[in-house]
Amino acid sequence: MDVDFSGKVVLVTGASAGIGEAAALLFAQYGASVALVGRNEKNLLSVTKRCEQSKGNPALAIVADLGTDAGCEETARRTKERFGRLDVLVNNAGVTARSTLQTADMQTFDTVFAIDVRGVYNLTRLLVPELIKTKGNIVNVSSISGSMVAVGSLPYSMAKAALDHFTRVISLELAPLGVRVNTVSPGVTISKIVQRVTNFTDEQYNEFLNEAAGAIPMGEVCTGEDVAKMILHLASDNSRLVTGVIVQVDGALQYAKLGNLMKKQVK
Template sequence: MTLQGKRVLITGASGDLGRAMAYRFLELGADLALQYRSNAAALEPVLEAAKEAGREAVAVAADLARPDGSEVLAAAVREHWAELDGLVNNAGGARAQAFDEIPPDAWEQALRLNLTAPFRLTQLFLPALKACAGSVVNISSVAALTGGAFGPSYAASKAGLIGLTRSAARDLGPHGVRVNALAPGPVESAMTSSLAGPVLDSIIGTTALRRLVDAREIADAAAFLIAAGTAVTGQTLIVDGGRHFS
């Protein structure tokens, strides 16, 4: 598997999963645009690794939870590249809240970040993706299929992302653009470590492998979906240690 010379944008690149994908894509020869909201320091080692590998990497600040965040990001990336081989819609999250405690603004923010931003970014980069028969990977979650500890707004928006993936794959397939989703979970990360011990133990206990997924395992799966030479599109690849069997 190779990503040699591929130009890939990863959103949410400063998080655990985003950085794991960035490092793996660099190993496979990709050039990277890395979106972050505020934690620029987290990407400094990634940028240094790219420099050492002789690859191009640029960090771009944009808040994808804001209504204009996708446009800000797209404009910045277009300054570097006219074409795009891969778009990984990885930025996401939501506060873990009970159903009857979620205020309307928190619900709307989760939808903007987890669902609207991937939709808008795919729209905005569509000409660049068409130009080189690119690939879109939407990072959903196994919570989209099972509900989960992070609450209804997270699960619902991630489920919507799977629906968006299927629809986009049908619409964009004639242009040579593939669109797939990854449903990780539970991944060893800052997000899962924020859960109470008994909650996390219960989640691990219901996985077939009795362990958390390593972020590098998600990175490998994303690289496979980005790489050229596959007819896989419109699919949701579950990488969760055997928590959910479809």
């Protein structure tokens, strides 16, 4: 990749696994100092150590729940105290839930929105003054669930649709201040998140991935690195006039009829 983040500071949320882990490692590989946020302390410290070893640049691990005001405030404070600046904010942390209107409860709704929407709004609000100073940018990680219709993930789909519109609105608000805002919208991506929410065994999860790949026009599910590479591209100077866009990384999954596939994940 023709990108260089030397001298830049990047904050990646949800960095202890999956897309966030892949993004943090790539940013470090291309010269960035990184702050990593997650709730799994063991995994987060492991990823942070690997980032430090990549180019020898500092990396900061922040164990925090971004669904709380305290977690967002601590993340913003510690990042500013450690690095004194911020160039890129990657809002990747999120939770999902498999439910329908008839099976959902309000606790599930509140949990999903607290992290996927409110936490993103709050952390971005707290850090945007730093991004204005550096003429930096924001990359939000959404999902094609926010724009396609399939039965089985109602609160998650609503949250991601809200995140997509958040990107559009604040990109217009911040453009005159030199801050770009974009979204990467993954399709089915190899991750533990689906396995956790569905209680799939390893065998069942592999079956799901194979079935999904068969329904994707390009014939493959995404890896975390596939999505991370797009995050870096949008965050780099290669995209200096790109703002307010939603970029799908899904092998054309959004245009396939996957309602029945998604329905199989609903308990």
